[in-house]
Amino acid sequence: xxxxxxxxxxxxxxxxxxxxxxxxxxxxxxxxxxxxxxxxxxxxxxxxxxxxxxxxxxxxxxxxxxxxxxxxxxxxxxxxxxxxxxxxxxxxxxxxxxxxxxxxxxxxxxxxxxxxxxxxxxxxxxxxxxxxxxxxxxxxxxxxxxxxxxxxxxxxxxxxxxxxxxxxxxxxxxxxxxxxxxxxxxxxxxxxxxxxxxxxxxxxxxxxxxxxxxxxxxxxxxxxxxxxxxxxxxxxxxxxxxxxxxxxxxxxxxxxxxxxxxxxxxxxxxxxxxxxxxxxxxxxxxxxxxxxxxxxxxxxxxxxxxxxxxxxxxxxxxxxxxxxxxxxxxxxxxxxxxxxxxxxxxxxxxxxxxxxxxxxxxxxxxxxxxxxxxxxxxxxxxxxxxxxxxxxxxxxxxxxxxxxxxxxxxxxxxxxxxxxxxxxxxxxxxxxxxxxxxxxxxxxxxxxxxxxxxxxxxxxxxxxxxxxxxxxxxxxxxxxxxxxxxxxxxxxxxxxxxxxxxxxxxxxxxxxxxxxxxxxxxxxx
Numbered sequence: 393x394x395x396x397x398x399x400x401x402x403x404x405x406x407x408x409x410x411x412x413x414x415x416x417x418x419x420x421x422x423x424x425x426x427x428x429x430x431x432x433x434x435x436x437x438x439x440x441x442x443x444x445x446x447x448x449x450x451x452x453x454x455x456x457x458x459x460x461x462x463x464x465x466x467x468x469x470x471x472x473x474x475x476x477x478x479x480x481x482x483x484x485x486x487x488x489x490x491x492x493x494x495x496x497x498x499x500x501x502x503x504x505x506x507x508x509x510x511x512x513x514x515x516x517x518x519x520x521x522x523x524x525x526x527x528x529x530x531x532x533x534x535x536x537x538x539x540x541x542x543x544x545x546x547x548x549x550x551x552x553x554x555x556x557x558x559x560x561x562x563x564x565x566x567x568x569x570x571x572x573x574x575x576x577x578x579x580x581x582x583x584x585x586x587x588x589x590x591x592x593x594x595x596x597x598x599x600x601x602x603x604x605x606x607x608x609x610x611x612x613x614x615x616x617x618x619x620x621x622x623x624x625x626x627x628x629x630x631x632x633x634x635x636x637x638x639x640x641x642x643x644x645x646x647x648x649x650x651x652x653x654x655x656x657x658x659x660x661x662x663x664x665x666x667x668x669x670x671x672x673x674x675x676x677x678x679x680x681x682x683x684x685x686x687x688x689x690x691x692x693x694x695x696x697x698x699x700x701x702x703x704x705x706x707x708x709x710x711x712x713x714x715x716x717x718x719x720x721x722x723x724x725x726x727x728x729x730x731x732x733x734x735x736x737x738x739x740x741x742x743x744x745x746x747x748x749x750x751x752x753x754x755x756x757x758x759x760x761x762x763x764x765x766x767x768x769x770x771x772x773x774x775x776x777x778x779x780x781x782x783x784x785x786x787x788x789x790x791x792x793x794x795x796x797x798x799x800x801x802x803x804x805x806x807x808x809x810x811x812x813x814x815x816x817x818x819x820x821x822x823x824x825x826x827x828x829x830x831x832x833x834x835x836x837x838x839x840x841x842x843x844x845x846x847x848x849x850x851x852x853x854x855x856x857x858x859x860x861x862x863x864x865x866x867x868x869x870x871x872x873x874x875x876x877x878x879x880x881x882x883x884x885x886x887x888x889x890x891x892x893x894x895x896x897x898x899x900x901x902x903x904x905x906x907x908x909x910x911x912x913x914x915x916x917x
Contacts (some may be wrong), residue, residue, distance in 0.1 A: 394670060396709065397569075398616070399558070402883075407551030409473070411469055412474070412788050414465055414468060415465050415469075418460070418464060418465035419465070420523050421460070422461045422464075424609050425460065425638065425641050425642065425645065426453075426457055426460075426641070428645040429452070429453075429641045429642075429644045429645050430453075430647075432644050432645045432646065432649070433644055433647065433738060435649040435650055435653070436561060436647045436648075436649065436650070437649075437650050437719070438678075438714070438719045438720065439678055439679045440647060442678070444533075444834060445526065445527075445530040446529075446530055446533050447528065447529030447531065447532070447533055448526040448529075448530065450526075450529045450530075450533065450862065451522065451525050451526040451529050451645060451767060452595060452640060452641065453485065453523065454529075454638035455525060456522065456640050456641055457637075457641070459634050459637035460634070460638060460641070463518060463630075464637075465636050465821050465829075466633070467488065467627050467630045467888040468631055469554065469625045470623065471624065471627040471631055474620040474621075474623045474624040476692075477617070477620045478617060478621060478624055481613050481614075481616075481617045481620075481713075484609075484610075484613060485591065485614070486609055488602065488606055488610060489594050489595075489598065489602070489610070491589075491594065492591070495587070495590045495591075495594070498586075499583060499586065499587045499590075500875070502583050503580070503583060503621065503624075503625060504715075506579055506583070506625070507628065507629060508578070508717045510572065510575070510576045510625075510629060511621070511629045511632055511633075513530050513572060513635050514569070514572045514573075514576075514633055515629075515632065515636060515698065517565060517568045517569050517572060518633040518636055518796060519568060519619065519892045520565045520568075521562065521566055521569060522640065522817055524558075524561050524562040524564075524565050525562055525710075527558045527561075528558045528562055531551075531554060531555055531558055531846065532555070535555070536550055538606060538882055553595065558612075561718055570792055573626065576625065576629070577622060577626070578627065580621065580622040580625055580626075580662075581618070583621075583624065584618035584621050585621060587614070587618070587621070588615065588618060589615075591614040592611065592614070593711070595607050595610055595611060598682070610653065613748045622682040629731070631640070635752045635915055641843075648841065650718075650739060651718060651721070651738070652738050652739070653738055653739050653741055654738035654740050655738040655741070657736065657737075658737075658738070658741050659732055659737060659741055660747075663730055663732060663745060664697075664729050664730040664745060664822075664823045664824060665730060665733075665823065666695035666823065666854075667693075667695045667696060667729075667730070667824050667853065667854030668693065668694060668695045668729070668730055668731075669691075669692075669693040669716075669728070669729050669824070670691065670692045670693065670728045670856065671689045671690060671691040671692075671712075671725070671727055672690065672725060672726045672727070673688050673689070673726075674686060674689040674690075674715065674720065674722060674726065674727055675687050675688055675689070675718045675722065675723045675724040676711065676715055676722055676723050677720070677723050678720055684877060685708050685711045685720075685877050686711050686712065686715065686878075687877045687878045689708075689712070689722075689876065689877075689878070689879055691872065691879060691882070693854060694854075694882065695823075696851070696852050696854055697854055697855075697869045697870065698846075698854075698855045698857070698867070698868045698869045698870075699854075699856050699868060699869065699870055699871070700859050700864070700865025700866075700870070700871040700872065700885065701856060701857065701858050701865075701870060701871075701874065702862060702865060702867035702870045702871060702872070702873055702896065702899060703873055703874035703875055704875070704899075706876075707874040707875050707876065707877070708874050708876070708877040708878075709858045709874055710829075710858055712856070712858075713748065713826050713828045713856070713858060716734070716746060716826065717742070717743050717746060717748070718735070718739060718742060718743075721735075722735060724903035729824070745822055745823045745824070746822060746826065747817045747826070748817075748825075748827075749810070749813045749814060749817055749825070749826070749827050749828070750813070750830065751828055751830060751860075753801065753806070753809035753810045753812065753813045754797075754798070755800060755804070755809055755812060756798050757797065757798060757800075758797060759794050759795065759797065760788060760791075760792075760793050760794070760795040760797060760812075761775060761794065762797075763780075763797055763812060763816070764778065764793075764816055764844070765816075765819060773912065774819060775793055775815075775819070778815040778816075778818040778819045779815050781815070781818055781819065781848075781849050782811045782814045782815035782841070782911065783811065783845070783846060784812065787808065787838050791868075804871045806834055807834045807838035808833070808836050810830060810838060810842070811838065811841065813830075814830075814842055814845060818849060818859060822850075822853075823853060823854060824854045824855075824856075825846075825850060825853045825855045825856070826855075826856045826858070827842075827855065827856070827858060828858045829860045830842065830857075831843075831860070831864055839861070839864065843864060843867070847867075858861040861903075862900055862903050863905065865885060866885045866886075867885075869884070870882060870883060870884060870885075871883065871885045873888075873894075873895045873896050873899070877894070880895055881894060881895045881896060882895070
């Protein structure tokens, strides 16, 4: 009795250690793979995000990671457990009935063949189930973000029907997975019954050679082995199917990254000290195989110069901004800032020395302090100074820097969000500032505040303004007119406005800024 108790205790300890090691190794592997996938996605070029729906990303970081964190170790644990049970049963019966080996071998082969037949379609169905879940996530994300427009146009029913269709597709894949399992289970039961009948016949025909107690033990083992055989095959296929998630995560781990984040040859800490820029026969495209979006651009910008960049939609204005940050890489030519070719720099060294105020202001859930200074490198006095210069000091005087910004800054107006981005730019204090249609979606008052702040506090900055409203570039030192990815005109705004043959004059005429041959401000209109 003591020996039996000791064996049970040792079995329990060994089982606990085995399960703990299995989960530990599985979680370490999953964490490692998740980290590599996250790094791969964060370092992926812009073209990847243009071609990848947000729902697919959510599915990879959600369901697929859950498969590796929870499902795979659990299934693996059951698989090993049932494998040991079956191995022990076969060994025990074979010792007492050696002839059983000749029955067990073909039965095991039958199980393996059946598994091979089953696992191929099952893996594909599981893959389809994972793929079909992405459109559901993507549709939900898009619907929530565009809920105002959906309700304004009264198309709720259309979106509900579309969502129902995508959910039905996912459920069809899930039902097919269940059908595959039922198909497999029926056949496993038949093979298991054959094994059980063979075992009973062996015991009956050899009753004179086997002790009655041992015969009862063998029959009991046989009866209790049918289910483990079924579960062994089931969990082995589930484990293999769960590895589809590992394949999908590994796919994102192997994404082609952007240029190196940092290089040994870092620029001087004060670079760029002046803010001079030059585009030298610069051409670029968004992806390999696509047409050039900038073509042989030649432009020299002096230190502290204010440059306005205008043109019709698709002219390539915003692409110049992307090129400065190397979000798109050069196909030909180069961009030089203060004598340094930006293609020779690490991306962090380059992007940390430039400042941009985008058209759509980006704020994060957190405090006002966090949104102004995420790295915590500035004192409170500096933050208030930046807010005052952006004409926001009085707005947040009551709640202070601990004012809670909701997700996306939805508890602030668009103009206030844009002015917070302006205050953030003032804090960074870099020599080069890019405004990518920063005032296109704000009111005239906010636009005037931005322009006034630029004049009063950024006089020595080199400023590139991508303009939607032409009047915002009329005070620029020079204006650049683009068309079809080329610079077709460069000049002083006032001089170009006086030339009725200039492209800038044509744009002003279309915008209603010219009446009877003379410039008229928007306020007069």
